[in-house]
Amino acid sequence: MVVNRFKMDPLLRSRVIILAQEEKFFNYNSEGNLTSDYSGSDRDCLINAEKLRPENQEKVKTLFNVSWRFLDFHWFSKMRNVQVLHLGMWQSLTEHHHIEVENTDFLTGLKNMESLRLLSLLGISGIKELPNSITKLRNLRILDLRAC
Template sequence: MASLQLSYDELPIRMKQCLLCFSLYPEDSEIGAEQLVHWWVGEGFIEGRNTSTTMELPFDYLSELISRCLVEVVQRRGYDGRAYSCRMHDLVRDLTIKIAREEGFCCFDDQGRQRPSARSRRLSFTNEADLRSMNKKSRIRAVLMMTSSPIQFNRNIAMFTIKSPRVLDFSKNKLENICIEDLLNWISSLERLASLNLSGVSALKELPFSIGKLRNLQLLVLTFQGIGRLSNLQELSGLKLVGADNKDGCRLAELQNLLQLRVLRVNISEENEIAEEELTVLTHLKQLKVLSINSEV
């Protein structure tokens, strides 16, 4: 444990914060790299460089943690070797829980189980009991749903009292037992929100006009959209482009005002009909560094 502590002590301060995020994941869990780096960017743990896109630097951080044997790779992408998923050895996880508790990064009991309290800054839910244990906490910075099991929600749940989160990740859960209108009304009020992942929410068909209030939003991951007013958005993944008669997706023309966009991943189905006048939209996105197009057939 002493050698692991030394490895932690030698990390730059922001990389230490990134490592402590692993403490919130269940033991032996396989952790998606994109979920991690979105969290890091949303909380401001990444100190940007003009030469890097929004997502390049956090992946560099992850690679550094891997090279120091603090994180283990589970899967790598074939074409560039970047970590696709990872996990943490039990001993390293024990260390991160100890430090996270001592530094107030997150609250744990003596058995290393997360216990929400008035000091909590980050919450991860693995079951319904975690949700019921919450009380009003206005200082939460990150909320992550770690389970796909159905969880009962209503408009009176304590989560809706959180006022200033920077990160919300519901990618693991369909949120089938929640009123989507209540959820979106709450999200639209979160002025400091920087990273939002709703890709798992099966009932979400479109975003309300009020979502445009999220002026600090940098990362948005969705299944269905309506996002033209999010002018500060830097990364957009899972964008479903559709034809003019299809109301369940987004037109390419809606992206023309997203001038800060650096990473764009879009899905195109065989029903697509991209108008000729829309083809010039991408030329206006001067900050765009990464473009991924997936054909749905």
């Protein structure tokens, strides 16, 4: 048996959200939905095509793509301090969700991410190869290319 889903009890979820806000992990609105508006945190989310805030581009250490389906990364190379970069999909692979990129030129910005430890490109269509600069990421421990 392979477990690939988990449903959290609503009371436990509420408590986890409160703890996440207290620790400045992520910010949630009054309905309990994740928002990308959180100053004071070195984490950020890509939600509903909102752009990454300019003041966060250099200081962000963790970036999760929550709901972007079409990625546009003209600011990607400015992310010099990022350690966790999850650009791929969060949904189950069996639900046929995918993320599209116009081209893979944004991947050349990886060369500036010397602190990167986790890179997930899960489910991003159009990625056929990675740039040679990925070999320079000395701290990279996890590279997720499933369903690319």
